[in-house]
Amino acid sequence: MQRQQYLQEFIAHxxxxxxxxxxxxxGKTTLLHRIRKHTYKNCVIAAPTGIAALNAGGVTLHSLLQLPLGAFIPDSLAQLPETQSQLFVTPRDFRxxxxxxxxxxxxxxxxxxLVIDEVSMLRADTLDLVDLLLRxxxxxxxxxxxxxxxxxxDMLQLPPVVKPHEWQVLSQYYPSLFFFHAHVLQKYPP
Structure with a gap:
């Protein structure tokens, strides 16, 4: 209980x-509910999938931020063939x-x-797009x-999912698809 109280204070201050x-x-989900109930901060809870969002009492990240379904390439200069322009989003054209x-x-x-539950399923490219959109x-x-x-x-639970043709492109920008390889977290780790 002391650790939970410390974490709540850390988040609050x-x-x-x-x-x-x-x-x-x-007790991760129990703590999530305590934080939501007791924080004075304007808190939004989200998750990568619908089931995870329901379990956390939140919404999916895609629904919350109305994210496109395509993969995010974190390079403004990326040149995509016309046939792939609908499959990928870049900083230059995300708007x-x-x-x-x-x-x-x-x-x-x-x-x-912003509380993101079941983060093991969150892809690095999606987190970089979340960062870009929030900024x-x-x-x-x-x-x-x-x-x-x-x-x-829990990073030992479900991993992020990627289609082979997406990973073929994304592997040029990320060593893996796990959220901790997002460029924003490489530059500003939690």
């Missing part, structure tokens, strides 16, 4: 990103792939804490647009 891990049954409703924009601008909507150069992010998950 800092803006640092955190990675909370532990084996199944160690035309994202159509946020006004209420989503307000939600993102007000967000102070853009919040008009902030800070990682994740200044939103504190709490990553929760």
């Amino acid at each position: 800092t803006n640092r990103n955190l990675f909370l891990t532990g084996k199944a049954g160690t 035309r792939h994202i159509h946020l409703q006004e209420r989503k924009i307000r939600l993102i601008q007000a967000m102070e804490l 853009s909507v919040r008009r902030s150069p800070l990682p994740f647009g200044g939103v504190q992010v709490l990553f929760i998950g």
Whole structure:
């Protein structure tokens, strides 16, 4: 209980990103619910998949941020063949792939804490796109647009999923698809 209280205080009084891990049954989801219930921060809970989002009491990252379904290439200069332009998103063209409703924009601008549960399934390219979108909507150069992010998950559970043709391209930019290889976390680790 003391550790949970310490973590809640740390989240409440800092803006640092955190990675909370532990084996199944160690209380990660219970702690997530306590944080949501007791934090004064404007908190949004999300997960990579629908089932994980339901279990956490949140929404999918794709639904929350209206992310495109294509893979994200973190290189503005990437030249894609016309046949692949619908399969991939780059920093140069991501705005035309994202159509946020006004209420989503307000939600993102007000967000102070983003909790991502079951983070073992979150792909590195998706996290880099989340970072780019939050910086853009919040008009902030800070990682994740200044939103504190709490990553929760067990890395020994389900891994991220990628189609072979996506990995063929993404492997040029990432050593693996695990979230911790996202460029934003390589530059600003939790």
